[in-house]
Amino acid sequence: MKFCSSCVLPETFPGIEFDKEGVCNYCRHTLVPDKNKKQEYIKKFENLLDDVRGKYDYDVIMAYSGGKDSTYTMYQLADKYNLNILALTFDNGFISKKAMENIVHMSDICGATSLIIRPSFRKMKKIFKIAAVEDLYNTKTLDRASSICTTCIGHVKSLVLKTALEKNIPLAAYGWSPGQAPIASAIMKTSPRLQTFTHKTVRDPILENCRELSTYFLSDDDLKIEKEKWPINIHPLAFMDYDEKEIIKFLKILGWEEPKDTDPNSSNCTLNALANYLHRKKFNFHPYAWEMAGIIRSGSMKREDGLIKTTQEEDLKMVYYAARMIDISID
Numbered sequence: 001m002k003f004c005s006s007c008v009l010p011e012t013f014p015g016i017e018f019d020k021e022g023v024c025n026y027c028r029h030t031l032v033p034d035k036n037k038k039q040e041y042i043k044k045f046e047n048l049l050d051d052v053r054g055k056y057d058y059d060v061i062m063a064y065s066g067g068k069d070s071t072y073t074m075y076q077l078a079d080k081y082n083l084n085i086l087a088l089t090f091d092n093g094f095i096s097k098k099a100m101e102n103i104v105h106m107s108d109i110c111g112a113t114s115l116i117i118r119p120s121f122r123k124m125k126k127i128f129k130i131a132a133v134e135d136l137y138n139t140k141t142l143d144r145a146s147s148i149c150t151t152c153i154g155h156v157k158s159l160v161l162k163t164a165l166e167k168n169i170p171l172a173a174y175g176w177s178p179g180q181a182p183i184a185s186a187i188m189k190t191s192p193r194l195q196t197f198t199h200k201t202v203r204d205p206i207l208e209n210c211r212e213l214s215t216y217f218l219s220d221d222d223l224k225i226e227k228e229k230w231p232i233n234i235h236p237l238a239f240m241d242y243d244e245k246e247i248i249k250f251l252k253i254l255g256w257e258e259p260k261d262t263d264p265n266s267s268n269c270t271l272n273a274l275a276n277y278l279h280r281k282k283f284n285f286h287p288y289a290w291e292m293a294g295i296i297r298s299g300s301m302k303r304e305d306g307l308i309k310t311t312q313e314e315d316l317k318m319v320y321y322a323a324r325m326i327d328i329s330i331d
């Protein structure tokens, strides 16, 4: 398999082309934010926090998975920026036991209110099974994440937004790594218009197959809420210093512990190994390739480390465990 000589995107990645030096078109055309750009965003971010701090029941709702990125983000919001946080965790039935302990421990440390939403496993199992074996989403969506991951993140984003609107919370924070979302979207107002688009690509395919999950999504009526009330999404890791190994080291000092039952690309979810396995088998590239390529371009990870993460075979014990749980067979 041929890989871009600069990032980790493989020749099987949709739309990829290599130049004479073996560098891919995505590397050539992606602008990596420099120090000045980051500084500009930090300033904007701090002004925004000064505007909202202390004016509402909660300053921010955090999409909190218990994984390293969201834990680190939440800690920064609490410790450095002194925000009152509602930490929303979506329990998809596959949160590692260790991650659950981390969620409780770190929410306490951050002075956050922990809100865990767990749909009955029967419902989650049904949609995960469909996401695993059927073509639920358009292939463009699946360039950047597996079908199972897209299903889960769809619930998370929707619940965060829904809760922010219900409780009048002005900010919604995510621990997206610099590879998952570009700096241009690091501070972005949500709106009914943008949400309508998300509904078409993620909510609607889920609900067409599993109507009983509608509780977790915004209804078309919710889209009529006046746009001033919609929160601003923030993902501070886009402009903060990001180094995975340093983050883990830092969190361990605070008492966060790395789960041993998750795959190398997740520090909370025991379903992810199966999600990656199925994606690689179907599309012949790793669902984390896009994200790792972005992190490498941003200078936050060595290419060799990214290559290992996106070429390593999944631990079959983890794959079979998850397959059994959602009742699918692996050949």
Ligand SMILES: [Zn+2]
Pocket: 004, 005, 006, 007, 008, 009, 023, 024, 025, 026, 027, 028, 293
């Ligand atoms: Zn590249």
